[in-house]
Amino acid sequence: MKKIKTILFGVGLISVSMTTFSQTTLKIGHVDIAEILVALPERDSAAAVIEKETKEMQSTYDDMTAVYNKMLDDYEKGQSTFSELVKKNKESELLDKEKRLQEFEQNASADLQKRNSDLIKPILDKILKAVDKVAAENGFTYILDVSKGSVVYTSKDSQNINQLVLKILKP
Numbered sequence: 001m002k003k004i005k006t007i008l009f010g011v012g013l014i015s016v017s018m019t020t021f022s023q024t025t026l027k028i029g030h031v032d033i034a035e036i037l038v039a040l041p042e043r044d045s046a047a048a049v050i051e052k053e054t055k056e057m058q059s060t061y062d063d064m065t066a067v068y069n070k071m072l073d074d075y076e077k078g079q080s081t082f083s084e085l086v087k088k089n090k091e092s093e094l095l096d097k098e099k100r101l102q103e104f105e106q107n108a109s110a111d112l113q114k115r116n117s118d119l120i121k122p123i124l125d126k127i128l129k130a131v132d133k134v135a136a137e138n139g140f141t142y143i144l145d146v147s148k149g150s151v152v153y154t155s156k157d158s159q160n161i162n163q164l165v166l167k168i169l170k171p
Helices: 002-022 033-039 041-081 084-138 162-169
Strands: 028-031 142-145
Touching (some): 028 084, 033 041, 033 084, 041 084
Parallel strands (some): 028 142
16 A cells, blocks of 8 residues: 555656646747838839839730720721721721730739749848847747737737847848
8 A cells, every 4th residue: 555655656757747837938029010011221123113113914815905006996996998808907906916015014013023033032031030039139939920810819928039030130
């Protein structure tokens, strides 16, 4: 009986000590990467480049649209006087111009999206490195990005590290 009590006491002691050691304190912080991105001057430079390129593409698209609209007006005005061969040729030209307009619009949109990603990626990488540094220096277990919209609750115990990250990024 004494042996059983000793064994049970030992098992209980081991269980309590294992439970105590296995429960590490989690330190959770949160950051709003979108807010930090807006606060950085590099983002303004990237936005200026995108704006300039967008205007250039819009100007080209407007020129192409003006040419198409002129061709369409000419076709509509002279349609009754055109022979069948000329009419078919002009319709074919109009369809070709319309197709090229649509292709240009799609390609321009895709190019601008890619260009924006290419310009923003190094800035985001810089922000993430700063977040890593803040997390390491301050002993955080997790840092949540609240700008993603997937965090539905932030406790008062969660520390907002935006200012710490900005301090690293803007010395």
